[in-house]
Amino acid sequence: MSVGTPRGLASSGQKPITEIPHPLSAAEESLSPGPDVSISSGGDKDLELTNGTLVENSSPASASSTSTSALLSRLQVEDNFEADAADLYATTETRDLFVTVDDPKKHVSTMETYITYRVSTKTTRIEFDLPEYSVRRRYQDFDWLRVKLEETQPTNLIPPLPEKFVMKGVVDRFSEEFVETRMKALDKFLKRVADHPVLSFNPHLNAFLTAKDLNKRQGLALLTKMGESVKHVAGGYKLRARPPEFNAMGEYLDTFSQKLGTIDRIAQRILREQSEYLTELREYASVYSSWAGSEEELQRPLEGVAGCVTTCCGALEDLSENMSQDFLPVLREYVLYTETMKNVLRKRDQSQAEYEGRLEAAVLRKQEDRTPMPLEVEKCQDKMECFNADLKADWERWQCNKRQDFKQLLIGMADKNINYYEKCQTAWESLVTVLQDKQTEDKTSETN
Known part of the structure; x- marks a missing residue:
């Protein structure tokens, strides 16, 4: 695959990166000794970050205990949510590909x-022969x-698919709850691909949406030429300096x-404890x-307690179902x-x-025999700049x-x-x- 500017980049509003200009003369200067950066970068720092940008820590504002403040905060969240949704789908009127996964x-x-x-x-x-398609x-x-x-799109972020099993311990993958959860995840995956300004033009997506029978054998085990060349040249090499925005x-x-990961583990534990509590609560009722x-005098109060506990059981069951089917899958x-x-990010490195x-090899040859800079260096430079631009654009989209997803998730959790x-x-x-009425009846009986 030849790597240039992806199709749809200009129309999508993705801006090419400007932080790394890379004219060849400047690139040669960049080879001066500097701190080495391992390709497989990462760290265990617990930093406070905002959208991948380092920020200074600040003390959180004290939360208000009044219902008015809580309501205002809730409205502020909803306003921000609507604003983000408007930004994300600002070009909804110009979208021309809509997909749905159901049934x-x-x-x-x-x-x-x-x-x-x-x-x-x-x-x-x-690119499509018909205006509508329906395949299974x-x-x-x-x-x-x-x-x-x-x-085919190594420089873009491909949305993830739900795992083979959404949660550990799921035995019946044909249960109604499991199938419903997976269907929602597949629908979200396909919508994100179809809404992407580059991925939506991929010919394999076209085949997936339109072909009755997919030819899935072709090219499944092949790597792209770009991937092969990168692995061959970059094996064991350490970066001189990764740009700071990618470090962030x-x-x-x-x-x-x-x-x-921490929230997911705690939520899983809470769900198990709620399940155990629910079992005990049903027996309690x-x-x-x-x-x-067996207690005629206490029959109404005792039945009232049983009814209350049963109602609480139903409410807790709904709460647990929401956590297992809506909250945990998003996490x-x-x-x-x-x-x-x-x-x-590793591919970019x-x-x-x-x-x-x-x-570096070309500069050494140039110093030795005055040979001109080979064309392959310029091609590699173009690939890297294309990678940088695509990654930054997909990062902002992500x-x-x-x-949007987490605001909707947290508002839903609060409502539940x-x-x-x-x-x-x-x-x-x-x-x-009921107990007060019973007490009044008892006093009346004693008086009479």
Whole structure:
């Protein structure tokens, strides 16, 4: 694959990087001794980072305890969320490719059992023969598409697919909950590819959306020529200096993945504890129900307690379901996203290593025999600049998606928790009324 400016770059508003001008004379000067940077960079620093840019630590403002302040904060979050959504889809009116994944179906044969999903497409692009398509795809077809995108678009960030099993301990991958969760993740993956100004023009995406039968054997095990040359030249080479903006990206990804991993582990533990608590709570309610049958004087209060506990069981079940089907999958998606972004960053470093290696060799030859700078050095320079521009543009897109997704996720989590506690509070308040009525009846009976 020849690497130049990707198709759709100009129309997407992606700006070419200007921090590394790289005229050959300046590039030769850049070979002066400097701090070596390993290609596989990373660190365990717990830095405070904003969108991959180092910032100074500041003390957090004290949270207000009043409901008015909480409401204002909630409205501020929603306003920011709407603003981000407007920025992300500012060109919605000019979009010309819409995809949807829905309608899962189970297929059973003598050889295997699997799920397929309907992939619907609407478009006005001239690359498509028809304005609408509807095909059925299974998980391995989505996986094929992602592999092909990684092979043919090595400078772009490819959105992650959901893992083979969304959560550890999932046994029934044909359960309704598992299939629904996977369908949502596949739909999000395909929408992000279709909305990307470069990936959406990839011919493999066209084949995935339109072909009845995918020819998945072709090219599956092949590496791109760019990948081969980079590995050959950059093997064992250390970068002279990675640009600071990419260092900041790497540090941000390390910190972000560490925080997500911690939240994911705690959320998994909370979910297990909620499941155990829910089991005990159901037994707790049944004990009160059976007790009410043998206590005539306490029948109404005991049945009231059983009813309250049962209501709390239902509310907790809804809360746990939201965490397992909505909260945890998003966390896991961004854990995978950070690993994908780190991989693209490593490829960028390999591209820089290839350029520096070839340039250093060319400079030595020029000093020895006055030979002109070879054309391959300029090509490597173009590849690296293209990589830098694509990575920075995809980084900004990823940050925008991340802000939107997490604002929506946290607002949903807050609403679910509020709903849970409101249901529990309402149930126990109704019990207080029953107990007060019972007390009034008892006093009346004693008076008479």
